[in-house]
Amino acid sequence: MNFAQIVKRKNINHIAKKILNNNFSILHSIGLCLVILPAVLMGILIITYSVNIPYWDQWNLMPQLFIKISQNSLSWQDLIAQHNESRKLFPRLIFLGLGYLTNWDVRYEMLAIFLLACLVSVNIYRLNRLTLRLNLFPTLLLAFLANILIFSAIQYDNWFWGIQLVVFMPIVCITTAISAIYSRLNIRYKFLICMMLCIISTFSYSNGMIAWVIVLPVLILVSAKSRSDLLKQKWLFLSWIAVFTTNIIIYFYDYQKPELAPSIIPAFQNPEQTLQFLLAFLGSPLGSGAQISPLIYSTFIGGVEIGIFLCLCLYLIKHIQDNSLLERMIGWIMIGFYAIVSALITSVGRVEFGVESALSSKYTTFSIYLIVAIIHLLPIVFNQIYSQRYLPKTQVLLQKITVIIAILGLLILNFQSFTYSVKQIQGISQLRMTGKTCLSFINLMENKYCVEENVLSSYDYVKYLANQLNNLGMLKPGLVISDNIELIAAKKEKDKSYGSLDGIIPLNNWYFVNGWAFLPERNEPADAIILTYKNQADDWIIFDILMSAQTTRESLVQLFNNPAYVNAGWEQTIAGKLLPKGKWKISAWAFDAKVGKAYKLDRNHLISKN
Numbered sequence: 001m002n003f004a005q006i007v008k009r010k011n012i013n014h015i016a017k018k019i020l021n022n023n024f025s026i027l028h029s030i031g032l033c034l035v036i037l038p039a040v041l042m043g044i045l046i047i048t049y050s051v052n053i054p055y056w057d058q059w060n061l062m063p064q065l066f067i068k069i070s071q072n073s074l075s076w077q078d079l080i081a082q083h084n085e086s087r088k089l090f091p092r093l094i095f096l097g098l099g100y101l102t103n104w105d106v107r108y109e110m111l112a113i114f115l116l117a118c119l120v121s122v123n124i125y126r127l128n129r130l131t132l133r134l135n136l137f138p139t140l141l142l143a144f145l146a147n148i149l150i151f152s153a154i155q156y157d158n159w160f161w162g163i164q165l166v167v168f169m170p171i172v173c174i175t176t177a178i179s180a181i182y183s184r185l186n187i188r189y190k191f192l193i194c195m196m197l198c199i200i201s202t203f204s205y206s207n208g209m210i211a212w213v214i215v216l217p218v219l220i221l222v223s224a225k226s227r228s229d230l231l232k233q234k235w236l237f238l239s240w241i242a243v244f245t246t247n248i249i250i251y252f253y254d255y256q257k258p259e260l261a262p263s264i265i266p267a268f269q270n271p272e273q274t275l276q277f278l279l280a281f282l283g284s285p286l287g288s289g290a291q292i293s294p295l296i297y298s299t300f301i302g303g304v305e306i307g308i309f310l311c312l313c314l315y316l317i318k319h320i321q322d323n324s325l326l327e328r329m330i331g332w333i334m335i336g337f338y339a340i341v342s343a344l345i346t347s348v349g350r351v352e353f354g355v356e357s358a359l360s361s362k363y364t365t366f367s368i369y370l371i372v373a374i375i376h377l378l379p380i381v382f383n384q385i386y387s388q389r390y391l392p393k394t395q396v397l398l399q400k401i402t403v404i405i406a407i408l409g410l411l412i413l414n415f416q417s418f419t420y421s422v423k424q425i426q427g428i429s430q431l432r433m434t435g436k437t438c439l440s441f442i443n444l445m446e447n448k449y450c451v452e453e454n455v456l457s458s459y460d461y462v463k464y465l466a467n468q469l470n471n472l473g474m475l476k477p478g479l480v481i482s483d484n485i486e487l488i489a490a491k492k493e494k495d496k497s498y499g500s501l502d503g504i505i506p507l508n509n510w511y512f513v514n515g516w517a518f519l520p521e522r523n524e525p526a527d528a529i530i531l532t533y534k535n536q537a538d539d540w541i542i543f544d545i546l547m548s549a550q551t552t553r554e555s556l557v558q559l560f561n562n563p564a565y566v567n568a569g570w571e572q573t574i575a576g577k578l579l580p581k582g583k584w585k586i587s588a589w590a591f592d593a594k595v596g597k598a599y600k601l602d603r604n605h606l607i608s609k610n
Helices: 003-049 057-061 063-070 076-080 089-102 107-132 136-150 153-159 162-181 187-202 206-223 227-232 234-252 265-269 271-287 294-318 323-353 355-359 361-388 393-440 448-454 459-471 554-560 563-567
Strands: 499-507 510-519 528-534 540-546 569-575 582-592 597-600 605-609
Touching: 003 107, 003 136, 003 153, 003 393, 057 162, 057 459, 063 076, 063 089, 063 459, 076 089, 089 107, 089 162, 107 136, 107 153, 107 162, 107 323, 107 361, 136 361, 136 393, 153 162, 153 361, 153 393, 162 187, 162 206, 162 323, 162 361, 187 206, 187 234, 206 234, 206 323, 265 271, 265 323, 271 294, 271 323, 271 355, 271 361, 271 393, 294 323, 294 355, 294 361, 323 355, 323 361, 355 361, 361 393, 393 448, 448 459, 499 582, 499 605, 510 528, 510 563, 510 582, 528 569, 540 569, 554 563
Parallel strands: none
Antiparallel strands: 499 510, 510 569, 528 540, 528 582, 582 597, 582 605
């Protein structure tokens, strides 16, 4: 081979390597995009559908704290006080900080929930890299599968309710602690970090106490390489027991069983229902979205999960002498046990509400981590089997086909639950906007049903707290405090149409009113219609607010070439007694609850009331 040929071959090899490296970089980038895609989708859903209104338990947890701070009367007992079955010390501190930074915009609590989920995702990915030791693309595939669960929309009740940050706290603490255990830190620092995280978990949510039991086995089996190591560090384990005991004493000091807490007796009287509750609880992340018999689907899926997990545990027990295998599996085993123990506690405590309640979206934040643990344990076991003995090509091929089918099944079930969840999210957002709208007018109109259905089931309590928070500037936008609509009126842009008051028809002592109203800035129908009359001082005075008055107007869809207008119509019959006697000019306004502004609709009407 002459010199020219050698040079030519080297150039070809160089070009080939460059092409391969470029292709690898492109595939790597695509893989990373897929990994973060579930988080991006969930982030978009939160931004699109979150509503800034305190809901239900939030009214019992935070407003009194804001009021006490304004009166300089906040105490330690207020922060650690029992709420339902939990002592939410650390969530309260987070909520207080966010409250004063954002004027208690609860959407930032939802952002905090999303960031906690991101931290869990990072912890899971780090454990993936440390324990599985796979090539890049299998690692990214597992990270993608984990993220479609961690950021699963089936947790919609938790994503869109700020107080549910509490249910994310224990798994954040547990995965962070396990991640720290697998690090190269000194064992004393590992103990200190893990104890602090377990304390945070305990005083965040009731099942956070599980962290003490979940983290300790991982800490012992990963950090201590032999029995002599355990004996050398025995004072650390004694410290662990002492701190855990102290936490339990503080937690249950003056503990009162909540009045509405169900009895645990039915769990033992009906063990078959308790078992079904347990399985449905664990299978609900993938089975809840089923169009037919979601309870049966969830129960079956939960049974499959438990069966696979027990087989993996038995495999580890059989090879317990293999320290390397034990170290790689124990972290995932305990994450799986966290989901199972949570399911067991909930089954015993909630089965009285009915087996169907196991499908509650609030529980899925616990149950998804059994599936996360399984999809990481299986590759460890498969690698162990392949390394120990020779398998025929047909058997290897069959196992690979089985894995591919399992992955496709997981993706299909998750897609099914995603489409179901998006519809639920849209419904929740509409209900929250309804609650926000009726709360805005709580000083002008007594709409008890709307408040008690969509805000909190105690109208007078909500009204008192809402006015207190409004005075502190902790409700945005603020409450409407005057019947003069000019105080909330907004200027309309010339190129935008907000709707029209089409007509008013007298019906004895009633009036039938109709029209259409749209908010072009949001591309949605108005949240409410405000009816006003013009008084002698030339002011528009509010005399009625129409909620849930939307009707279908197909003609608007064609007129504006926009399907969002389909429910922009409105009509309702109002009582004549709402108007004073005389001749009045009537106008209608589209209300935007997000900004607390009203936009005047086209056309006014004259009516005479005798």
